[in-house]
Amino acid sequence: MSKEALIASAIESIEKYDIDLAEKICKEVIAEGIDPVEVIDEGFTKGMRKIGALFSNKEIPLPVVVLAAEVMQKAIELLEPHIPEQSKGEKIGKVVIGTVEGDIHDIGKNIVATMMRVFGFEVYDVGRDAPPHVFIDKAKEVGADFVASSTMMTTTMPGQESLEQQLKESGLKVITLVGGAPVNQHWADRIGADIYGADAAEAIEKAKELAEGGE
Amino acid sequence: MKTSLIAGKDVRSGSSLKMFAQEEIKAIHNATLQVLSDVGMAVYHDEALDILEAGGANVNRTDNVVKFPPYLVEECLNSAPGRVLFAGRNPEHDVILEGRRVGFTNGGCAVMVDDPYTGKTRESTKADVANIAKVCDALENVDITSGAVVARDVPEIVSDLHEAEAFLTNTTKHCHHINLVNAREFIEMGAVIAGGMEELRKRPIISALVCSVSPLQLHTEKTDIIIEFAKAGIPVNILSMAMAGASAPITLAGALVMNNAEVLGGIVLHQLTAKGAPVLYGQTTTTFDMFNSTAPMGAPEIGMVGAALAEMAHFYNLPVWVAGCWTDSKISDPQAGHEKTINALTTALAGANMIYGMGMLDLGTTISLEQLVIDNEIVKMVRRNVAGITIDDVTLAVDLITKVGIGNDFLNQRHTLDYMETEQSKASIFDRNNREAWEKEGGKDVVAVAHEKFLNILKTHKPEALPDDVLNKLKAIIANAENKEK
Numbered sequence: 001m002s003k004e005a006l007i008a009s010a011i012e013s014i015e016k017y018d019i020d021l022a023e024k025i026c027k028e029v030i031a032e033g034i035d036p037v038e039v040i041d042e043g044f045t046k047g048m049r050k051i052g053a054l055f056s057n058k059e060i061p062l063p064v065v066v067l068a069a070e071v072m073q074k075a076i077e078l079l080e081p082h083i084p085e086q087s088k089g090e091k092i093g094k095v096v097i098g099t100v101e102g103d104i105h106d107i108g109k110n111i112v113a114t115m116m117r118v119f120g121f122e123v124y125d126v127g128r129d130a131p132p133h134v135f136i137d138k139a140k141e142v143g144a145d146f147v148a149s150s151t152m153m154t155t156t157m158p159g160q161e162s163l164e165q166q167l168k169e170s171g172l173k174v175i176t177l178v179g180g181a182p183v184n185q186h187w188a189d190r191i192g193a194d195i196y197g198a199d200a201a202e203a204i205e206k207a208k209e210l211a212e213g214g215e
Numbered sequence: 216m217k218t219s220l221i222a223g224k225d226v227r228s229g230s231s232l233k234m235f236a237q238e239e240i241k242a243i244h245n246a247t248l249q250v251l252s253d254v255g256m257a258v259y260h261d262e263a264l265d266i267l268e269a270g271g272a273n274v275n276r277t278d279n280v281v282k283f284p285p286y287l288v289e290e291c292l293n294s295a296p297g298r299v300l301f302a303g304r305n306p307e308h309d310v311i312l313e314g315r316r317v318g319f320t321n322g323g324c325a326v327m328v329d330d331p332y333t334g335k336t337r338e339s340t341k342a343d344v345a346n347i348a349k350v351c352d353a354l355e356n357v358d359i360t361s362g363a364v365v366a367r368d369v370p371e372i373v374s375d376l377h378e379a380e381a382f383l384t385n386t387t388k389h390c391h392h393i394n395l396v397n398a399r400e401f402i403e404m405g406a407v408i409a410g411g412m413e414e415l416r417k418r419p420i421i422s423a424l425v426c427s428v429s430p431l432q433l434h435t436e437k438t439d440i441i442i443e444f445a446k447a448g449i450p451v452n453i454l455s456m457a458m459a460g461a462s463a464p465i466t467l468a469g470a471l472v473m474n475n476a477e478v479l480g481g482i483v484l485h486q487l488t489a490k491g492a493p494v495l496y497g498q499t500t501t502t503f504d505m506f507n508s509t510a511p512m513g514a515p516e517i518g519m520v521g522a523a524l525a526e527m528a529h530f531y532n533l534p535v536w537v538a539g540c541w542t543d544s545k546i547s548d549p550q551a552g553h554e555k556t557i558n559a560l561t562t563a564l565a566g567a568n569m570i571y572g573m574g575m576l577d578l579g580t581t582i583s584l585e586q587l588v589i590d591n592e593i594v595k596m597v598r599r600n601v602a603g604i605t606i607d608d609v610t611l612a613v614d615l616i617t618k619v620g621i622g623n624d625f626l627n628q629r630h631t632l633d634y635m636e637t638e639q640s641k642a643s644i645f646d647r648n649n650r651e652a653w654e655k656e657g658g659k660d661v662v663a664v665a666h667e668k669f670l671n672i673l674k675t676h677k678p679e680a681l682p683d684d685v686l687n688k689l690k691a692i693i694a695n696a697e698n699k700e701k
Contacts, residue, residue, distance in 0.1 A: 061505030063460075102436075104259075104428050107461050111508055154326060154365045154374065155396055181580065182326045182365075186338070199508065 003034050010043025010075070014051060017067035019074055026078040036079040044075045045120070052118045056201055062111065069114050091122040093145035093211045096138045096174075099128035100159030105152035105180075112148065112179065115200035121146075121207070132159075132166040139172055146207055148177035157182060161191040168192075175210050177203055218608050230603040231315070232564040234523045240530050243468070243523075247475040248285040255282035256431045256480040260438035263484055270487035281480070288479050291486035297532035299450050299493045301359050301569075302418035304408065305387035305679065309418075310358050312495065312534035315566030317601060318358040319559070319594045321351055321587060322541060322575035324393040325364045329576070329583040331673065336545075336581060339364035343582070344381035347574070350584055350669050352386035353676040356594040359389040361424075361571055363582045372700045376400055376693045383408060383421075384686065387679050391452070392423040396436060398443035400696045405449065407688045408681060415449065422450040424497060424536075427477040429455060429462035433484075441481060445488035452536050453481035454497025458510045459520075461503035467516060471523055474500040482533075495569075496528040499538040512541035512572070512579045513554025521558070522565030529566060537562050540572030540590055541579050547586050547662045551576065555593050563601045588665035592644050599640040610634070644668060 001009070006025055013022035022044070029039050051068045054060040097113050099106045106128040113123050124142050126134050139147050147167060149160050160178050167174060177195040178188050188196035194210065197203025235243075257279045258264060264281065268274040273282040298313040310318050328339040331346060347363040362378050369377040375396045382390050383404060395401055405421035406412045415421070423444060425437040433441075444451035455477040457463035463473035478496050485494050501510050501517040511517070521537030528535030539562035544550040555572070562570045572579070573594065574587030604610075615630050625631050644664045646653055681689075 058506040062508055063505060104432060104434050107458070108508075154367065154394075155371055158371055184338075 001028060003038070006034065007039055007043040010039055011047040011050070013075075014044055014047025014068050014071055017064060017071050019071045022071045022075045023078065026075055029079065030082055036082050040076065040079060044072055048072050048118050052115070055115075065118060066114055069118055073117070092120045092208060094122045094124065094142050095146040095148055095207075096124045096126060096135055096142065096144045097148040098126035098130040098135055098150070100149050100151045100156055100163065101129055101131040102159060103151045103153055103156040104128045106150075108152070108180065109150040112150070112197070112200040112203055116204060116207075119204050119208070121204075132163045135163055136166060136170050136172065139167075139174055140170075144172075144174055145211065146177060147172075147174045148179070148203070150178075151180040151183065154182045157187065160187075160193065164191045164193055175207065177207060179203060226606075228603065228605075230564055230601050231566060232522065232561070234519075234526050234565065240527065243471055243475060243527060244530070246472045247479060248283075248288055250431075250472060250476045251283040251288055251480055252285055253282070254431065255280045256427075256433060256477065257281075258433045258438055258480075258484070259435045260433070260442075263433070263438045263442060266442070266487050267484055270483070272483065283480060283483055288483055291483045292479070292531045292533070294486050294490045295482055295494050295531075295533055296491060297534070299495065299534045300419065301389035301391070301422060301450065302420045303359075303388045304420055306418075308359075308388040310389060310569075312536075312568035314568075315529065316568055317563045317566060317598070318569045319356060319540065319563075319573060319597075320359045320361045320391065320569055320571045321347070321357055321363050321590075322538075322572040322579060322582070323361055323363065325575060325580055325582045326367065327577070327581040328364055329581060329585070331584050331669065336577075338367045339582070340368040341366035341377050341381050344378045345385045346673060347582060347584065347587070348382035348385035348390075349676055349678055350587055350672050352388060352678045353672045354588065354591040356591045356598070357388070357573060357587075359391055359569070360386045361391040362393040362395075363574060365394050370697060373397065373693055373697045376404070376696055379404055379421075380689050380693060383689070384681055385678050389419075390421050392421065395423040395425070395440055397696055398423070398440045400692050402443065402447050402449055403692055404689050407685055407692070412447070416447070419449050419493070422452060422495075424452040424454055425481075426454045426456055426497070426499070427481060429457035429473055429477065429500075431473070431477060431480075433477075433481060438484070441485050442488050445485045445492045445494075448489065448492050450493040450495060451485065452495040452497045453478050453485065454495075454499060454536065456499035456501070456510075458501060458503035459516065460505060461510075463500065465502070467502075467520060467523075470500050470502070470520060471527070474498050474520065474524055475527060494533070496524070496531070496533045496535045498524045498536070500524075501538070509543075509578055511543050512538065512575070513543040513550070513558065515557055515561075517541070518558030518561035521562040521567060521570070525562060525565040525567040534568045536569045536571065537567040538572055539563070539567065539570035540594070541575050542586075543578050545577045545581070547576070547583060547589060547665070551586065552589075552593070555590060556597070559590075559593060559597045560600060563597050584669040585662050585665040588644065588668045589661060592642070592661075595643075596640055596645075602637075605637075610638075 176193045178193040185196045195206045301310045328343045351357040351360040366377045406415045409415040425440045455474040457473040459470035463470040539558045542551040542554040573590035574582045
């Protein structure tokens with residue numbers, strides 16, 4: 001296939017969450033020696049942007065987004081080894097995300113993590129019931145720009161406050177995000193978190209703003 | 216004329232609905248047993264794992280996964296009592312949960328409240344817990360008082376105990392905690408009021424709800440509460456709130472299996488801890504909205520799942536608690552009216568023993584006192600519907616029709632007065648006036664009328680107070696708990 005055709009198929013594989021098609025395209029890109037960066041940027045990533053926009057508009061359901069994101073992840077996995085180091089594109093930022101200590105609710109956090117990947121963040125999910133040091137160790141390890149924490153219960157909200165304090169003590173320069181059913185702007189202000197997101201879309205919008213602001 | 220005895224009469228008393236054929240009930244049960252034995256549940260609690268292992272479950276200490284042999288589940292379902300008493304400080308408020316008896320209560324661990332005086336939606340406080348309990352105490356269709364909102368203006372580690380203090384002192388109805396963490400202290404508070412642990416066990420004026428985390432997990436804190444309550448012999452409500460499509464299969468049948476498995480797994484632990492101790496089967500499972508990424512609490516699915524699981528609980532002979540009076544609307548509007556009615560009615564017709572959610576708005580995050588008063592009226596109408604139509608010689612009234620004859624009317628008949636109370640629904644805040652009269656009285660909508668009503672309750676209603684020494688003991692329990700944590 002020509003490069004143009006491959007790029008068009010890449011978009012299609014995302015829109016139709018067709019992992020077999022994506023694999024087929026990646027194999028051909030590698031075999032033909034076509035620039036993988038272009039196929040990612042103009043193809044797969046463009047497809048994900050379309051998916052993201054449709055979801056923001058409530059035109060497609062969440063499972064489509066999640067499935068499309070899995071296809072995207074597969075494509076990146078296959079093509080990344082073939083990208084020369086210097087060509088690797090700039091991600092918007094690196095995010096460490098997790099549910100705080102004492103809480104094992106994670107669906108909301110998983111949705112936000114997926115959406116952040118969709119919108120170009122590099123996401124490191126530390127899982128649930130995570131004490132502050134787990135977030136901090138990961139943030140140090142990957143050089144995170146953002147640390148995002150979630151909680152479903154009022155009784156575990158103090159974990160977000162501890163995390164905020166310990167991050168400050170650690171000296172790490174990160175932008176913090178908080179979310180979860182009982183969380184609100186008032187709480188974020190009280191504990192000194194940088195961003196409160198009522199949902200994934202809001203969190204991403206605010207994070208992007210701050211990232212582009214040259215933080 | 217003689218009204219002769221009828222030798223054997225089939226009567227269907229009250230209206231009802233039936234979701235499933237017997238074969239379908241068995242299929243749900245068997246699917247559940249299969250999940251519990253092949254997949255199991257993760258229980259993050261060492262003592263619980265000991266209890267489960269000693270009782271015959273297969274326990275893996277590495278990943279905390281417990282697999283339940285089917286015979287064990289069925290034994291525990293058998294030993295759990297089919298009748299549970301929710302006692303009130305005032306025995307007139309006692310409620311029995313059994314069979315197809317139907318009751319209603321308010322919701323439920325909300326984190327926001329519509330301010331009674333400004334109308335502003337804001338974080339809930341201890342004072343709100345007290346006010347809401349007082350209104351619940353006054354409203355005749357709220358059968359028990361549940362922990363409505365979280366007290367966000369007190370230290371988190373003892374907020375549940377502050378909430379308990381606030382509601383226990385503002386109602387003589389049974390109190391069901393929905394935000395419990397400090398199980399021992401709450402039980403102690405109940406014992407102080409009841410006059411001792413034995414008295415509390417005989418007449419439990421308190422109970423608590425715990426939920427699993429779907430799919431198939433029991434977290435440490437909640438497991439603790441199950442064990443404490445089982446040991447104390449105080450009713451505990453083991454409840455699942457799976458979201459179909461997210462934390463359970465999107466098919467409602469699969470969501471039933473998930474809720475059923477989590478509750479039954481919890482009941483096994485409960486019964487192995489204390490055989491015969493009182494326990495409730497709980498549901499708040501609903502679907503998951505894939506466009507808004509929310510769990511809609513007013514969708515018809517939640518009432519259907521509640522009705523279905525009420526039917527399963529009847530099959531198990533367990534008392535059952537379901538979600539049935541919630542709305543996703545942020546305000547008291549037609550959406551709220553519809554959602555609360557469709558789900559309250561469906562679950563009531565299914566014979567659920569306690570249907571909760573009165574007063575809640577906004578996907579269950581907010582309590583509104585106007586809505587609580589409106590829901591009191593909705594529940595009253597639902598009860599009338601479920602009471603059905605009584606068919607007998609007197610109600611068929613052929614004698615009366617004969618007597619009154621053709622033309623004339625029934626207004627002056629004793630029969631009319633005698634049966635008015637039981638046969639007719641009575642609106643206290645819903646408007647049934649003609650237009651002119653309604654306009655003359657101010658042309659108010661029901662929300663405005665409800666608002667006036669609760670303001671009046673807050674001003675005039677005085678729940679029976681607890682003696683000072685009891686009040687002081689409650690405060691001491693909270694202080695000790697707070698110091699213990701420090």
